[in-house]
Structure formats: structure tokens, C-alpha cells
Amino acid sequence: MTKKNINEMSFLDHLxxxxxxxxxxxxxxxxxxxxxxxxxxxxxxxxxxxxxxxSFPTYRLLCKTAQFFNIESTFCGEELPMIIQSRTMAGQFSADIWTSITAGFVIAFPYVIYQFWKFISPGLHDDERKHSRGFIIASSLLFFIGVLFGYYVVCPLSINFLANYNISEVVDNQIDIGSYIGLVRSTALASGFIFELPIVIYFLTKIGLVTPLFLRKYRKYALVIVLILSAIITPPDVASQIIVAIPVLILYEISIYISKIVIRNQERKIKKDVRTR
Known part of the structure; x- marks a missing residue:
């Protein structure tokens, strides 16, 4: 589809x-x-x-770390004090369906991103379309890393904290399967989307909504937002929030660098166009 075709397309054609x-x-x-x-x-x-x-790898690692510093930890227990149960007739079937759909989305994510790129690429310049493969690979890689981070870091921290948290000995943690799977799904997917931050910043810079100066100026506000997001997707303890906040802050700094590269390339293109006139 050429740019001429794009310009001739109506709003309904785009839809x-x-x-x-x-x-x-x-x-x-x-x-x-x-x-x-x-x-x-x-x-x-x-x-x-x-x-x-x-025996989950995260628990073993944190248990060894706690033992190294001679700290008593719930990560060294024999089992989590919780029972997973289904309290509705279709509870297990619904859990099976939604888990399969989530797995389908995660695995098919590169193709979904490819379709997104196919939709927006006709409106881009030729040199920008050449980087489509890199965009798909980078987006997919960041998403998969985020999902793994959510699954191996955020999820076990949340499960361990909530399973061991109790207000009274008379209360048993009998967790509904929908609640448990919802926690696993939300932490993994939320982390995956959060790790797409550099890609989002790339496009926002391309359309002129953000600049490296803007990102540096509001870095302290970004820190607050990151800590709030960390508090939302992690248990309410400082250690877990810091563990989640650190990679997100690193991604923010990477996003500043990416934004800087985009601005630099745009300035070079403008200078080149001026010289050729």
C-alpha cells in the first residue's frame, strides 16, 4: 500500500x-x-x-540469600500455608479457558505486534519501514522478558507474602482458583506491558509528544509513578517494591537514550533535506 493509497483512504477504509x-x-x-x-x-x-x-527457583534463591545473611525467611518453609479450591460449578473450566487464552496471547504476541506494525507502517517513511523487523523483535523480546520477570519475580513474591499473611489463627487461606490464576495472569501481563516502555517512548518521540529534555526534567515524577506501579503489582513491602522498581527505572533511562537517538536522527534528516534543496 503506497502513501498515495493511504491519503486516498477514507476514515471507514482505515477502520x-x-x-x-x-x-x-x-x-x-x-x-x-x-x-x-x-x-x-x-x-x-x-x-x-x-x-x-x-522448590520454585525464586524461593530457593531467596532462601539461600536469607540463610547467607542468617535471616529467618518464609522462603525456606516446607510448603505454602494455602489451599487452592474451586467454589463454583464452572470454576475449573473457566480457569482452563482463560489460562489458555492468556497463553495464546503471550505466545502469539510477536504476530499481534506484526499486525499492528502492518497497520501503521504504510503511513511511515521508507527508511522507517525498513526497521520493521527490528521493531517486532525488540517489542517481542521486551514483552517476553517482562512476562518472565513478572512470573519469576513479582508473582512468587506476591504469592509468598499473601499466603503467609494472616490476621488470626482461626482463618485459613483457602484461595479460589480464579483469584489465584488472576494474580498469576495480572502480574505476568502487567510486567510484560510495563517492559514495553522503551517502545512507547520511541513512538511518542517520533510524533513529538516527548523529548529527552522532557523525560529528564520529569524524572523525579517518573520515579514516583514507578513506585506507585510497583506498589500496585507487588505485595505491600518495601523490598518487593524496590525489586520491581529497579528494572523499570533502568528501562526509563534506556527510554531517554532511545528518545535522544530519535531526535538526533530527525535532526540529521532535516539537515540532509536542507542540503539537497
Missing amino acids: EDLRWHLIRSTLAIVIVGTVAFIFSRALFRLIIFAPLEM
Whole structure:
């Protein structure tokens, strides 16, 4: 599709184009989700319920760290003081369906990003379209790293804290399966989207909404926002919030550098255009 075609397209034509990209993305998620549903027993055993075992890698690492500093820790227990149960007729079926859909979205994410890029790329310059492969790879890589960070760091910290938190000995932690899976899903996906920050900053810089100067000027406000986000997706203890905040702050600094590169390339292009006139 050429730029001329883009300019000649009406608003409804753009909506129709967007609809087909959304349909393709949805079909990819459904197909991969169906495969995940077929192998859901292994998915639940190896991934979803793995953080319930004290042999989970994160627990072992934090337990060894606590033992090294001679600190008593709940990460060194034999089992988590909680029971997963289903209290509704369709509880387990719903958990299976939504977990499969989530797995489908995560695995099909590169294709979803590809469809997003196919929708916006006709409106970009030729040299910008050349970087499509790098955009898809970078976006997918950041998302997968974020999901892994949420699963291996945020999720076990939250589960361990909430499982061991009690207001009275008469209260047992009998957790509904929907609540547990919702925690695993939200922490993994939220972390995945948060790690897309450099990509978001790239596009905001391209359209002129942010600049490196703007990002540096409001760095302290960004720190506050990061801490708030960390408090939302982690248990309410300082250590967990710091663990989550550190990589996000690093991503923010990387975003400043990316914004600087974008501005520099735009200035070079302007100078080049001036010389060729």
C-alpha cells in the first residue's frame, strides 16, 4: 500500500483495514490458545501451579540469600500455608479457558505486534519501514522478558507474602482458583506491558509528544509513578517494591537514550533535506 493509497483512504477504509488486522490477531490468539487448551494439564502443572511449590527457583534463591545473611525467611518453609479450591460449578473450566487464552496471547504476541506494525507502517517513511523487523523483535523480546520477570519475580513474591499473611489463627487461606490464576495472569501481563516502555517512548518521540529534555526534567515524577506501579503489582513491602522498581527505572533511562537517538536522527534528516534543496 503506497502513501498515495493511504491519503486516498477514507476514515471507514482505515477502520476496515484495522478490523482485518484485529481479526487476524484474534485468530492467531485463538489458534495458539486452542493448542494451549489441549495441553492445559501440563501448562497448569509445569507453569501455573509451579509457584505453589517451595522448590520454585525464586524461593530457593531467596532462601539461600536469607540463610547467607542468617535471616529467618518464609522462603525456606516446607510448603505454602494455602489451599487452592474451586467454589463454583464452572470454576475449573473457566480457569482452563482463560489460562489458555492468556497463553495464546503471550505466545502469539510477536504476530499481534506484526499486525499492528502492518497497520501503521504504510503511513511511515521508507527508511522507517525498513526497521520493521527490528521493531517486532525488540517489542517481542521486551514483552517476553517482562512476562518472565513478572512470573519469576513479582508473582512468587506476591504469592509468598499473601499466603503467609494472616490476621488470626482461626482463618485459613483457602484461595479460589480464579483469584489465584488472576494474580498469576495480572502480574505476568502487567510486567510484560510495563517492559514495553522503551517502545512507547520511541513512538511518542517520533510524533513529538516527548523529548529527552522532557523525560529528564520529569524524572523525579517518573520515579514516583514507578513506585506507585510497583506498589500496585507487588505485595505491600518495601523490598518487593524496590525489586520491581529497579528494572523499570533502568528501562526509563534506556527510554531517554532511545528518545535522544530519535531526535538526533530527525535532526540529521532535516539537515540532509536542507542540503539537497
